[in-house]
Amino acid sequence: MHKQFDVLIIGGGPAGMAAAAGAAECGVRVGLVDDNPRVGGQIWRSGGIDTSSPASEWASKLKSLRVEVIPETRVFHSPEPQKLFAEGPSEIYELLYKKLILATGARERFLCFPGWTIPNVMGAGGLQAMVKSGLPIAGERVVIAGTGPLLLAVAAYLRKHGALISLLCEQVSLGSMIGFACRLARQPKKLAQALSLRKDLAGIPLAFNSWVVEAHGEKTLEALTVSRDGQIQTIPCDYLACGFHLVPNVELAELLGCGINNSYVEVDNLQQTTVSNVFCAGEPTGVGGLDASLLEGKIAGYSAAGRIELAKPLLKQRDRQRQFALALDRTFSLRPELKELAKADTIVCRCEDVTYGRLKRANSWREAKLYTRCGMGPCQGRICGPATEFLFNWKSESTRPPISPVRFESFLAISENLAPELSEISGGNP
Amino acid sequence: MSPAVHDVLIVGAGIVGAACAYQCAREGMRVAVLDKGMIGGGATAAGMGHIVVMDDSEPQFALTRYSRQLWQEMRPELPNDVEYEQCGTIWVAADEEEMMEVKRKESFYQKRGVATEVIDSSTLENYEPHLRKGLAGGLVVPEDDVLYAPCAAKFFLEQAKASGAQIDLGSAVLKLGNGHVTTASTEFSAAIVVNAAGTWAAELTPGLNIKKRKGHLLITDRYPGFIKHQLVELGYLKSAHSTTADSVAFNLQPRRTGQILIGSSRQYGAEHKEVDNEILASMLQRAQEYMPELSGLSTIRAWTGFRAATPDKLPLIGPWPEDERLFLATGHEGLGITTSLGTARLLVDQIVGRTSAIPVEPYLPARTFSEHAHA
């Protein structure tokens, strides 16, 4: 199916929706592609049991602005500039655009420790997403661990839904957190959010310099061994929500040849990448959270629609948010003890069940892929890549299409015409 | 690695170079192996990993059959990550004309002691239910195999190393000849140098007529039992035959993982490694004609590779007439993995000067030499 847009946005989270609305307000033809059944991204995950998110408001707004939303659809290839191929549940889209805005968001970083593959060990955002999608959590014993502000937001959310949160383990020191909190004070809105969070979290034991050493359980999670300021402790547990801050989703940006700096997509003042006609907004430019995403989205939307004067007033605020993103990265950087957790038989690549012991023998990401098939499974290295980068300092290679697994038939859809001589030579079948 | 005198210095740590190193080390030679990249990082990494007997010509048959036997003898030693499977091949006949070809092949193989089974349409359906209905039948070659070649190459080199071989990876060879090999940092000398550099062989030995033949592959997620044999259309032979045109052919391979490897394509003159959308789509369309149910399968990766092709489709195994200390072990096109073990034997036989199990004349580099223009 062919579709043509003045501005095409990939990703329907806050940045994407803000970009779509911004561009559409300028009167241009806007399309938005998202891989979930309903827009909202992760933070505003919607359509499930929890209908309290802003996503439905935004969805109505996009509808009234006549943005064409294409849900349950993933971009997998870009054979030439201004053209993308995306796969939906039962069709393939050929999407032509004048300007493209990448709002592909971020995913959690997972680090490996013994038992992390046991069912009910999930990401922090992962468990939250499951609860938003109907997982009963009331009365369940939950431990939250890892690093980053997401842990606090998840703790508050789960608590509100009846989870019994026995502990929140943050690997940074208390000092780092205090420093971060002081930084927040410079941004009143964030400070207010933090204070409100503090109320929501009252009573939850917070442990700093703390992380999960091992998860235990036969078929599902039963207990955790945690390190708290050097002390080892084992606690019974039904769910572990564990994530180590966020990794930007830059695969599509890489595929398009956008400059990437330090894992983030390089953008100029108006959110334009190094590839002309391609913009980027939100987490892929720097993990800054909701406010940054909304601002950047809006700026990108106006810029892409050619209305730079509408974007200009927002730049200063956006720059402040950028600083916040940098501060987040600095505050929540990973401590070296986390590299020591994996044992020889701890699985690192979950798609192919490749253990740490086997990976240690490889000298590079490429070698690991070739001899162990680490990173060659359907997640295409999105889970094990950040883990191996942290463990071994491996840099993953360039991205190739398909940047997401697709149906076999989708590749047929991307060809223009079959060359006549090919069908003659290829055998006697009529 | 400090300069030292070796008996044999092999340039190229692909499956062929690795097999040669293994054999040389086994025979007590002091071996060194150089490669500009990783072990098995070239065609070895990109290819399908099949071990097949082929009847394109007597010499091709002799070498593939000899090699397949050597693989079968080696099987008990191969580690798990080599994923050796005797899944067999079915040459699929689409119509009665191709069934005649099946019968011809059967007769050819039977005379030479290779086990085969001619199957009709309903048996084919039985063996491989996902093939489309209405195919005429096929030829089963039950002793053909598949394996994961990069790990096989690694295994050979580990074995060679255990016998004292030196492996030097990550150094590109700039020049070789007359018993010397030069990299950016060092010069090595050896009694014999072996050019096993595959698609790079002609860069190192001017006058070698080796062309790169690009291929495409696509791999699916795991669908255990979806196919049980390697499946090849008889038109594959037409595709492999052509020396000038681009072509595709139906060729599927089951991996032990349950993933399905989908090929195959051949192009001349394509230099860039990016996937060629048109060729890929054409290859997949061909595959879909034989197996419509492929359409909905989840596919994870697409990639390309380059085969080292010679004009007469036979590899070059033996001394290079212009240099008495240079041997070649290259030009294997799509049969590098299959014939790696046979190549290693023939090479070492010639180095030590003994008669090989099969005649070596068809593979001698000297055969091309009369047409080769002197530099």
Next chain:
Amino acid sequence: MHEEISVVVNHRSIMVPSGTTAAVAIAIAGQACRMSVTGEPRSPLCGMGICYECRAVINGKPHCKSCQTFCQAGMDILTQE
């Protein structure tokens, strides 16, 4: 109050509120979504369609990401080998 719908997980019928994903239905049914290549039980990790641990056979189709699939009445869900 959400409408309840009936889905089948590994041949057993369960009722779930509408808006529940197939991954959650599998969890409610006390199952793991799939077995890993070395035979370990696996359930969702990322909850957002990236880790592929939630793959299940949905209405006959293998390798469906159950965390991104909303339950529909009569949906047939089988966990994967």
